[in-house]
Amino acid sequence: MLRKIRDGRTRTRTAVALACAAALLLAILPGCAGRDEEQAGQKVLIFAVDAATWNIIVPLIDEGELPNIARLVSRGTYGILESGTPIQSPQMWTSIATGVVPEKHGITGFMAEMPGGKEVPVTSNLRKVKAFWNILSDHDVSVGIVGWWPSWPAEEVNGFMIAQRAWPVNWSRHGIPYGAERDWRGNTIIKEFPGRTYPDSLYAEFEPFIITEDDVTVTEIKRFFGGVGLVDPDTQYHATWVYAKDRTFANSGLEFYERYDPDVFAVYLQGTDVVSHYYWGARERLGFEVSPRDAKLYGTVVDEYYKFADEVIGRFLEVAPEDAAVMIVSDHGFETKVDLVERWQRGEQIRTIEGNKNVPWDHAIDGVYIMAGPGIIAGHEGPRASVVDVTPTLLAYLGIPVGEDMDGAPIRGLFEREFEGEHPVQYVATHETGEPRGDDTPLESPIDEGIKEKLRSLGYIE
Numbered sequence: 001m002l003r004k005i006r007d008g009r010t011r012t013r014t015a016v017a018l019a020c021a022a023a024l025l026l027a028i029l030p031g032c033a034g035r036d037e038e039q040a041g042q043k044v045l046i047f048a049v050d051a052a053t054w055n056i057i058v059p060l061i062d063e064g065e066l067p068n069i070a071r072l073v074s075r076g077t078y079g080i081l082e083s084g085t086p087i088q089s090p091q092m093w094t095s096i097a098t099g100v101v102p103e104k105h106g107i108t109g110f111m112a113e114m115p116g117g118k119e120v121p122v123t124s125n126l127r128k129v130k131a132f133w134n135i136l137s138d139h140d141v142s143v144g145i146v147g148w149w150p151s152w153p154a155e156e157v158n159g160f161m162i163a164q165r166a167w168p169v170n171w172s173r174h175g176i177p178y179g180a181e182r183d184w185r186g187n188t189i190i191k192e193f194p195g196r197t198y199p200d201s202l203y204a205e206f207e208p209f210i211i212t213e214d215d216v217t218v219t220e221i222k223r224f225f226g227g228v229g230l231v232d233p234d235t236q237y238h239a240t241w242v243y244a245k246d247r248t249f250a251n252s253g254l255e256f257y258e259r260y261d262p263d264v265f266a267v268y269l270q271g272t273d274v275v276s277h278y279y280w281g282a283r284e285r286l287g288f289e290v291s292p293r294d295a296k297l298y299g300t301v302v303d304e305y306y307k308f309a310d311e312v313i314g315r316f317l318e319v320a321p322e323d324a325a326v327m328i329v330s331d332h333g334f335e336t337k338v339d340l341v342e343r344w345q346r347g348e349q350i351r352t353i354e355g356n357k358n359v360p361w362d363h364a365i366d367g368v369y370i371m372a373g374p375g376i377i378a379g380h381e382g383p384r385a386s387v388v389d390v391t392p393t394l395l396a397y398l399g400i401p402v403g404e405d406m407d408g409a410p411i412r413g414l415f416e417r418e419f420e421g422e423h424p425v426q427y428v429a430t431h432e433t434g435e436p437r438g439d440d441t442p443l444e445s446p447i448d449e450g451i452k453e454k455l456r457s458l459g460y461i462e
Contacts, residue, residue, distance in 0.1 A: 035139075039399035039423060042374070043324040046266035046394075047313055048096070048148065050089060051273035052330035052368040054080070056306050059285075065307055068314040069370070072326055076372025077414050079382035081390070083332035087354050087363040088460070089273070090122050092331035092387050093149050097131040099391035099406035105129050107150065110460050111452075112442035120442050121451045124150050124163075128438030132391045133157050135431050136264055139400050144262035147249035149270070153195025153443065159262045162206055162252065166196040167245050169450030191446040202256075209252035213241040224275075224304045226296045235278070238457070239301055242274040243308070250312045258319055264394075269312065275305045276334045277458050280361040286336055289345075325373025325397065329390055333364035357459040369411070375419030385411045401428035 061070045072078075083092050084101065094107040102108045106128035111119040133143045137158035145151065145161040152163035168180065168190045180190050197203045218229045224239050246269045253267040281288050282298035290299060317326070340350045340360035352362040369385055372378070375397070385393075388408030395402050396410040404427050415423075455461045 035399035036423070038374075039397075042263070042398060043321050044264045044327065044373070044394065044398070045316055045320055045324055046264070046327045046329070047309075047316075048093065048266060048268040049272055049309055049328060049330050049368070050149075050268070050270045051276055051332060051334045051363065052306075052309075052328065053276075053333035053335065053364060054366070054368060055333065055335055055364075056302060057368065060303060060306055065303070066310040068310045068317060069328065072313075072328065072370050072372045073379075075378045076326070076370055077377050077380045077382040077411075078368075078370040079411075080384045081329055081367040081369040082384055082386045083363070083365050083367055084387060085365075087332045087365060089331050090150050093268070094127060094131070095387045096329060096331060096390045097133070097148065098127070098129050099132075099388050099403065099408045100129055101388060101407050104407070106438050110455055114442060114444070120444050120448050121455070122150050123442040124152055124155065125439045126442055128436075130431050130437065131155075132264075132394055133159075133161070133266075135391075135395065135400065136398070138431070141264060141398065141400070142260075142262045144253070144256055144260060144265040146253040146256070146266065147245075147268040147270075148266065149268060152445065154198035156198055160202055160256060160260060161198040162202070162249070162256075163196050164268065165445055165447060165451075166203065166206055167210065167248050168212065169447040169454065193445050195443075205256075206252050209248055209255065211244045211248045211251075213237065213244045216240050216244050216247075224301045224308075225298065226300055228297055232297060235298070238278045239271070239275050239305070241454075242271040243305075246271045246308075246312070250315070254315055254319070257316065264398075267312075267316075269309055271305050272302075272309055272330075273334070274458065275301050276361070280334065280336070281359060323374050325371065325376065327390075327394070328368065328370040329387075330367035330369075331387065333367045334361070335364035335366075336361045371411075371414060375416050375423070376414060377416055380413070382411060382413050396423075396425045399423055399426070401426040401431075403428060403431045405430045405432070 057066060057069060060066045061073065084095060088110060090107050090110055091102040094105050095101060098105045106126050107122055110122060112122045112126060113119055133145050134155065134157065136143050140158065143157050143159040145157065147162060147164045149164050151161060152165035154161040154163040183189050194200060197206055221236070221240055221243065222229050225236060230236055249267055257265050279298045279301035282290050282294050283302060284290050284295055284299055337352055337360045340352065344350050344360045349358055350360060351357060354363040386408055388406065389411050390408070392402045392406055392408045393410045393414065402410065402425060410425055452461065
């Protein structure tokens, strides 16, 4: 299991169109075969884990530290999910959600330009094509989407959506958080703005779940820092804020998943990316020279965060139906840039292609996919796939036609032969019916400056 990934050997991606040729002859138009009862009743859980990489997952599985992910690997198909370039999250998560490349879906960076030249964080109204939650809604499949990037403003769906900006971006080390104000008693009041959830009324149910970095206790956070408390707030802060964000979306997502029982549910976790940016170089097991103090404080942060993500996944698996399908996908991976290590150790100023500043580690092209459930081959290493293959794979699994205008295709070698025979892939020319999507102008929110500050701290923008 995981042998080829562990050894760094990967297969060349096969032309997936060949895999679907027979099905195309049978089902060239939508609904020609139709969704059968089995597919119509299938539940799916999607865990969108930013920057998840086999470089961390494989050793931790070997050590027995990721029991839930290991269980999904053993009962499903797994492989490398190739990102696009530039390796940036808004573009790649949108490609995952739509099945098309950034040039088609319209999300092309972290920032977008307002009339007059002002730049604001990219917003979902710029997306020019339907995401899987729109397509599923059109086919009467209920959805629950939590924290996807970018997903503000939240869209009307057959179900519910909690946009990533529903979490109030605090930057409280510098006083009043962005997008907030203090009342006469000194309490923080988050400014209201529309589109944080769909429906809007859901925000009142979501708000009690909000955790900010100020709410994170020493007991909670010290697990990441070698059992030590908050002794270096400036550096430990980065893990604290993203842990608060991920806990907010994990806790609220679990509640609403149980409460509203959507057919397809997706939750986004950002922390695996953030902690890798800040603490990757403190991992002695990667060969970095680290002081004893930094090794103690920061050497376990990345591993512990993956364990936390595994625990989140486990909590959902406990309440999900036994026959629910589960997908874990990442927008890209993470790696040491070996060609830059020596220069960095000599004290030279370096910069990786992806934009991180003066450290020899950053995003990697090779991310992760895992899919387990009825009809999925168990314990199988699948072929190299692409981020644009995720939505076509999801649609095919649920018996919904794949758009011929999508750049991706169902991942070859994922489904059992019997499943493929009983559920041939269907195709439709396009899902882009009705009014054209996508605005030319992004939207502003009260927390824009806080988002930009965090993007700067990660080296994503200047």
